[in-house]
Amino acid sequence: MLFTDLGLSEPLLRAIAEEGYTSPTPIQAKSIPAVLKGGDLLAAAQTGTGKTAGFTLPILQRLSSSTKSGGGKRLLKVLILTPTRELAAQVQESVMIYGKYTGLKSAVIFGGVGANPQIKAIASGLDILVATPGRLLDLMSQKCVSLNDIEILVLDEADRMLDMGFLRDIKKILAVLPKKRQNLLFSATFSDEIKSLADGLLNSPELIEVARSNSANEAIAQLIHPVDRNKKQPLLAHLIKTNDWKQVLVFTRTKHGANKLVTQLEKDGITCMAIHGNKSQTARTKALADFKAGKLTALIATDIAARGIDIDQLPHVVNYDLPNISEDYVHRIGRTGRAGSNGVAVSLVCVDEHQMLRDIEKLIKQKLPQEVIAGFEPDPNAVAQPIQLRSQQHQQSRKPGSAGKPAAKRSSPPKRSFNR
Structure with missing residues (x-):
């Protein structure tokens, strides 16, 4: 299969070709058509399988076909939530690389750096926002970002977000989103916690799993x-x-x-x-x-x-x-x-x-x-x-009488390859 077989637009295919790619990875071949159909998606893929492009490419396609050019202010249509700053920056890089001929605008926000440049980027008008939950809630509390027009929500590496204790933050964000929207949930594994989150978030989702969960790469x-x-x-x-x-x-x-x-x-x-x-x-x-x-x-x-x-x-x-x-x-x-x-x-x-x-x-x-x-x-x-x-x-x-107690066990992305 080639990218040209997936129904992607010429601007996206040109950007993909300039990066030197011709064939999609298995997760891309399955998720791109699924996202383009507009329904909810629950996808499990190991790290390094190219899942980032699996959702950024069809999202860019859908926005390009629905966004009209004109003098009106851009409305934020897509929210992509990631657990870490590094992953947020990586996803934003993918959006910029593959969306460079679409005319769409995007920005990334995360903690650990000054908020003012991020606030200015949002104020200038965006189509896509990539964010970590904490910084997004901070800017929402300052009324610097509105999620009233979100049409597509992506939870990337949802299992890690749950591991890091972001469930409460995610629920706060979900509470202010429009009820009618497309939801895409990506996770490395289908744990019981992920299935519970998906049950409350997704509406008759298409299920994609490209590799056996919790299996190590044979290479x-x-x-x-x-x-x-x-x-x-x-x-x-x-x-x-x-x-x-x-x-x-x-x-x-x-x-x-x-x-x-x-x-x-x-x-x-x-x-x-x-x-x-x-x-x-x-x-x-x-x-x-x-x-x-x-x-x-x-x-x-x-x-x-x-x-x-x-x-x-x-x-x-x-x-x-x-x-x-x-x-x-x-x-x-x-x-x-x-x-x-x-x-x-x-x-x-x-x-x-x-x-x-x-x-x-x-x-x-x-x-x-x-x-x-x-x-x-x-x-x-x-x-x-x-x-x-x-x-x-x-x-x-710091707790009297607690010395010596053992800690309880917790329960339990290369440029030339298309693994974005």
């Missing part, structure tokens, strides 16, 4: 390196240097852990930066840009900050800490092995994380191969210690 080679907890950092430095890794995305469990790892790796002569929620938006943008440009060998990230990161043919992902939510393992390693290229996902696992590893293997329905690195053999007599998130440790340290 990714997965490997476990057993190691003691205090030898993880030396082992990571050893792997980067001996294998001459040029670009590796490293996941830590906490912000504090990310900062500490950056300091340690820099002492070993490895260029790296951290990206997490405590970093300013300017710092996060610079770190990501430098990493994409090859100025950094390692980018150290927490799960929330890394959601939506879209890197061209990223070769290596390392789980410095295994994730607390098993499903996040699939999201993490999905940053590599995209668009036909091979990738390697390495996990450094200490005795504390053995149950997490078993949970992950149960989820992905496969036993992951293990390799002990000479010089980093784990102590067979090591005793597991409870794993606590830093935020939980901080909260418990």
Whole structure:
């Protein structure tokens, strides 16, 4: 199938061709016709499958055919909600690239940066607004944005929005939207929480699922390196240097852990930066840009900050800490092995994380191969210690009589490939 077979307009096909693309990905081939029909949609797709273009292209098509040029002020017709700043910026980039010949106007708003330029962009008149829930509610409370004319609502990476606690914010936003509208919900998985949200939001939706939920990409080679907890950092430095890794995305469990790892790796002569929620938006943008440009060998990230990161043919992902939510393992390693290229996902696992590893293997329905690195053999007599998130440790340290309680487990995007 070609993009020319999907009924897209000439301005969109020209923009797609200029990016060097001819054939849609499976999610695009299914979602573009579905969105063009005007009905609600519930779509599940793994990261890196091209779902962003799967909704931006048909939305641009629908707006282009319905928006009349003239002297009247533009009415905001499309709202796209995303969980993170990085993903919001990525979606806006897609809208601008593929909509450059349509004459449509769009803007992106998120926290961490000044609101005045965003307010001015909205005031000038928009067709499409990409937003994170918090900043949108802030500007709504200041009466800087009106959602009275919204015709299409997109919830992108809805599972992550629920994980991050945005459900209440989403409900506040839904309450002020016009009742008659098209709703598009995209999620990496169809969890019970997502199904519940969809039941209350969608009207007889078309259901699209292009890959088995919670399955790992077969193009990714997965490997476990057993190691003691205090030898993880030396082992990571050893792997980067001996294998001459040029670009590796490293996941830590906490912000504090990310900062500490950056300091340690820099002492070993490895260029790296951290990206997490405590970093300013300017710092996060610079770190990501430098990493994409090859100025950094390692980018150290927490799960929330890394959601939506879209890197061209990223070769290596390392789980410095295994994730607390098993499903996040699939999201993490999905940053590599995209668009036909091979990738390697390495996990450094200490005795504390053995149950997490078993949970992950149960989820992905496969036993992951293990390799002990000479010089980093784990102590067979090591005793597991409870794993606590830093935020939980901080909260418990302030509560009398709560010291030593283990933290409860939580339940559980390359330019040349068309994975936008």
